[in-house]
Amino acid sequence: MISLEICANSINSAIAAQSGGAVRVELCDNLKEGGTTPSAGQITMARKLLHIKLYVLIRPRSGDFLYNDIEYQTMLADIRYCIEAGCDGIVIGILNADGTIDKERNLELVRMARQFGLGVTFHRAFDVCADLYQALEDIIEIGCERILTSGGKSSAMEGSATLSHLVKKAAGRISIMAGAGVNENNAADLVRYTGVQEVHSSARSMVASHMKFQNDLIPMGDPMHNEYSFDQTDVDRVKQLVKLINA
Numbered sequence: 001m002i003s004l005e006i007c008a009n010s011i012n013s014a015i016a017a018q019s020g021g022a023v024r025v026e027l028c029d030n031l032k033e034g035g036t037t038p039s040a041g042q043i044t045m046a047r048k049l050l051h052i053k054l055y056v057l058i059r060p061r062s063g064d065f066l067y068n069d070i071e072y073q074t075m076l077a078d079i080r081y082c083i084e085a086g087c088d089g090i091v092i093g094i095l096n097a098d099g100t101i102d103k104e105r106n107l108e109l110v111r112m113a114r115q116f117g118l119g120v121t122f123h124r125a126f127d128v129c130a131d132l133y134q135a136l137e138d139i140i141e142i143g144c145e146r147i148l149t150s151g152g153k154s155s156a157m158e159g160s161a162t163l164s165h166l167v168k169k170a171a172g173r174i175s176i177m178a179g180a181g182v183n184e185n186n187a188a189d190l191v192r193y194t195g196v197q198e199v200h201s202s203a204r205s206m207v208a209s210h211m212k213f214q215n216d217l218i219p220m221g222d223p224m225h226n227e228y229s230f231d232q233t234d235v236d237r238v239k240q241l242v243k244l245i246n247a
Contacts, residue, residue, distance in 0.1 A: 020238025
């Protein structure tokens with residue numbers, strides 16, 4: 001079986017992922033900014049309502065993956081909360097200024113998580129490393145169980161050749177999980193071509209607001225964003241992805 005992980009941007013998305021047959025949820029917030037750590041309330045409710053694996057993104061802000069001491073201490077505090085909440089794993093990624101893996105800090109996070117039985121995924125900070133193959137070896141060394149990657153490109157399909165090479169280089173020492181732009185139109189081909197055993201997708205659809213009164217003159221954030229709609233993981237899309245990657 002090829003495993004499908006859903007990047008869930010809310011509790012409702014996480015529940016849809018579970019209902020659609022995903023094996024694991026990566027719970028996060030602010031997907032339009034690449035994802036940040038969700039609230040304590042979201043983590044608590046997700047753990048209460050999910051029986052599939054729950055991994056939480058540990059990322060204190062959007063932007064690059066070079067963090068100062070305050071941001072790093074925030075990450076440690078978030079991991080402690082995930083441990084107390086009974087999460088199955090965390091998703092991390094810290095780089096040095098030169099584009100290499102920050103082995104010291106990442107190792108501390110991995111040891112903290114694994115001490116309490118949590119798994120660790122290294123996220124797409126990997127894709128902006130200076131040398132993907134050295135980064136692969138460093139991430140294996142620090143003890144992560146998988147790498148979420150698009151093969152160093154903007155989408156997994158664009159990076160499919162590199163993904164295939166990474167799978168071969170990993171040689172079973174770590175799982176290479178393909179993510180970024182994975183959907184019903186390309187997932188099956190991606191699995192066949194690259195040999196990945198895990199696939200990552202948000203499988204989202206636009207949900208229209210049920211508000212009867214709508215004031216379109218007041219944007220709450222991005223003026224180009226429609227305040228009366230939001231993205232949410234679609235159960236039917238999840239089901240279709242599970243079917244396609246295991247056909």
